Amino acid sequence: MTDILIIGCGGVGSVVAHKCAQAKVAEQSFGTITIAARTQKRLESVAKHVDATYGVMPAIAQVDADDTKALIALIERVKPAIVVNVALPYQDLSIMESCLACGVHYLDTANYEPPDTAHFEYKWQWAYRERFEKAGLCALLGSGFDPGVTNVFAAWVMKHELDSVQVLDIIDCNAGDHGQHFATNFNPEINIREVTAKGRYWEQGEWVETDPLSWSMDYDFPEIGTRKCFLMYHEELESLVQNLPGLRRARFWMTFSENYLNHLRVLEHVGMTRIDPVSFQGQSIVPVQFLAKLLPDPASLGPLTRGKTCIGNRMQGLSKGSPKTVYIYNICDHEACYKEVGSQAISYTTGVPAMVGTKMLADGTWLKPGVWNMEQMDPDPFLRDLATYGLPWQCVRVE
Numbered sequence: 001m002t003d004i005l006i007i008g009c010g011g012v013g014s015v016v017a018h019k020c021a022q023a024k025v026a027e028q029s030f031g032t033i034t035i036a037a038r039t040q041k042r043l044e045s046v047a048k049h050v051d052a053t054y055g056v057m058p059a060i061a062q063v064d065a066d067d068t069k070a071l072i073a074l075i076e077r078v079k080p081a082i083v084v085n086v087a088l089p090y091q092d093l094s095i096m097e098s099c100l101a102c103g104v105h106y107l108d109t110a111n112y113e114p115p116d117t118a119h120f121e122y123k124w125q126w127a128y129r130e131r132f133e134k135a136g137l138c139a140l141l142g143s144g145f146d147p148g149v150t151n152v153f154a155a156w157v158m159k160h161e162l163d164s165v166q167v168l169d170i171i172d173c174n175a176g177d178h179g180q181h182f183a184t185n186f187n188p189e190i191n192i193r194e195v196t197a198k199g200r201y202w203e204q205g206e207w208v209e210t211d212p213l214s215w216s217m218d219y220d221f222p223e224i225g226t227r228k229c230f231l232m233y234h235e236e237l238e239s240l241v242q243n244l245p246g247l248r249r250a251r252f253w254m255t256f257s258e259n260y261l262n263h264l265r266v267l268e269h270v271g272m273t274r275i276d277p278v279s280f281q282g283q284s285i286v287p288v289q290f291l292a293k294l295l296p297d298p299a300s301l302g303p304l305t306r307g308k309t310c311i312g313n314r315m316q317g318l319s320k321g322s323p324k325t326v327y328i329y330n331i332c333d334h335e336a337c338y339k340e341v342g343s344q345a346i347s348y349t350t351g352v353p354a355m356v357g358t359k360m361l362a363d364g365t366w367l368k369p370g371v372w373n374m375e376q377m378d379p380d381p382f383l384r385d386l387a388t389y390g391l392p393w394q395c396v397r398v399e
């Protein structure tokens with residue numbers, strides 16, 4: 001059985017640990033599960049919850065994943081076959097280096113972002129292709145929901161529904177309400193950096209930039225109703241425009257409530273979302289990191305959040321020479337997620353695909369040397385397991 005090391009034990013890491021334990025019990029998919037991060041107390045409480053839920057007690061280990069030497073020592077001690085990186089995007093390269101040094105496969109849910117620039121791009125991780133290939137190791141990038149399932153949805157539509165695609169809209173709706181004045185549903189620093197960045201979409205072979213959250217549309221979501229969605233740049237667009245030839249337009253949309261946007265505007269206006277260090281009483285602080293400390297921990301929103309998420313792809317193209325549009329999506333209920341694993345739906349919809357991607361590597365289904373994005377793999381086995389492990393999905397024809 002495949003031993004795994006999960007690095008990161010926040011909202012997402014906790015769900016991954018629970019779901020790996022579930023797959024271990026149900027299908028013997030994994031051997032020893034070790035979870036690692038810097039804070040011992042959190043590791044202990046997640047391990048206890050996993051044990052109480054599935055009767056599997058994960059091992060725990062304290063590590064700072066920015067410290068490659070310490071991480072290599074941990075991997076050498078634990079000897080996992082796969083490292084699952086659900087820490088922060090800043091750690092991606094250090095963890096990939098450690099995997100290469102130890103001959104271990106790698107998986108993550110977010111692409112690398114340098115701490116001092118709010119700019120995420122695959123180039124840093126794609127640069128590892130040759131090294132992973134030569135080492136006979138697999139690195140699977142972006143195995144969350146978006147990126148992740150949205151990439152696999154695109155591959156599934158291209159395999160089963162369309163012969164060619166011209167327009168792709170990925171639409172992410174979180175209609176959950178946590179009752180807080182302002183909170184982010186995943187890591188606040190990463191979330192705020194993403195939302196306050198310029199928008200970008202693919203049009204006729206080039207990227208078009210838009211001012212942050214300056215474009216919106218109303219979309220009628222199944223089981224939720226109409227919500228306002230804002231155009232943003234999102235990392236899966238970068239690989240999808242390369243891997244879906246013929247794509248004329250590709251955009252990503254996300255819903256935000258008026259309340260969230262009002263708070264964000266004020267925080268921006270007063271400088272609290274800045275990512276450059278400022279000097280304060282003789283100390284250097286980064287305002288967005290300070291803000292993240294004050295905001296509710298996303299993991300604490302689990303018991304508070306009510307409502308549903310709906311994330312999916314609307315894809316327009318040709319099938320047997322005729323125009324066809326399909327919408328492929330998942331709906332997830334915050335309260336049901338909390339009841340099952342003690343987390344809200346954003347952590348759940350990221351953690352389940354991270355486990356399923358890990359399972360695809362563990363059982364050899366997706367295991368091939370190199371650095372891969374999710375749409376480059378066969379979507380069928382992944383989507384089968386995704387539904388089995390809590391995220392059922394549907395594809396409907398749009399007239």
Ligand code: NDP
Nearest residue numbers: 008009010011012037038039065087110144145146186187
């Ligand atoms: P949290 O902030 O809740 O958790 C982050 C975890 O990483 C914590 O356990 C933290 O623990 C750990 N961590 C941070 N720095 C280090 C370090 N240097 N060494 C070891 N561990 C570290 O974030 P989330 O769980 O919400 O998000 C996790 C990842 O998932 C992020 O990369 C995020 O971008 C991604 N994500 C992807 C989505 C998708 O759909 N693809 C959607 C949502 C999130 P400690 O501080 O104790 O070390």
